[in-house]
Amino acid sequence: MSWGQTRMGEQLARYTARSWWVPLVRGLILLLVGLALLLAPLTSLAAVVTVLGVGALADGVVSVVLGIAGRGQWGAGWRVVRGAIGVLAGLFLIWQPSISAKSLVVLAGIAGLVTGVVMIAVSVQTRALAPSTWSGGLVAGGLLALLGTFLIVFPSVALLVATVSLGIGALLVGAALVAHGWRLRREWKQLARL
Known part of the structure; x- marks a missing residue:
């Protein structure tokens, strides 16, 4: 092994020694979030709604x-x-997380529908300025409007699908992060022996 490879191995071992636990902790947190979403979806919903509100608020401000x-x-x-519209929807979601889940889904659907229609209008209005890229905004706006319509028409189904999907996704990502953290720890121990 050359001097450069030895030095790089030492640096990698020091970095891994300091950070192997980070993905492990993130994974454990996501596992807990996933379990909470699957075992107590309505209780967990208030927290999810607040996070969505923060996201809508930030997107609206931008x-x-x-x-x-x-x-x-x-x-x-x-x-x-x-x-x-995003700012108002975000503030409402943050300040009123206890409102019924169906009402929140319908509100999100209305926000999605309106935002999608606005995106379509912006895309059509700017197509002359950006003929090669305007269709992306048109498609995204159309899909967002369709999603908003689905949320308005089928709020119960959307709520169940979203909660279960988030729970399953959190469990899968959490498990992958825990496994990654353990692999990093094993690699660190092997590098430390060099």
Whole structure:
């Protein structure tokens, strides 16, 4: 083994020694979240709703800032409208997590439908400026509008599917992270012997 390989191995061993537990802890947390979502979906929903509210709020603020920064450009006004809707929806979700789950799903559906329609309008309005990329916004807006419509029409099904999907996803990712953390620990022990 050359001097460079030895040094790189030492650096890798030091890094792994300091960080192998990070994916392990993340994985354990995700396993707990997944179990909570599957075992007590309605209780866990308030926490999930708050996180979704924070996400909607952040997305809305970014959209408003982009719309204001792009003042005078095509679609800037629509971005501000979309952002304002996102901010209002996010604040509502954060401040009212105890509202019924179906109402929240319907609210998310309305926000998705409106946001999708706004995205379609922005894409159509800007197609002359960006002929090779406007269709992406059109497709994304159409899919978001369809998802919003589904949430409005079938809130119970959407709620169950979302909660179970999040729970299963958290369990799978958590298990993968725990396994990764243990592998890193094993590698660190092997590197430490070199």
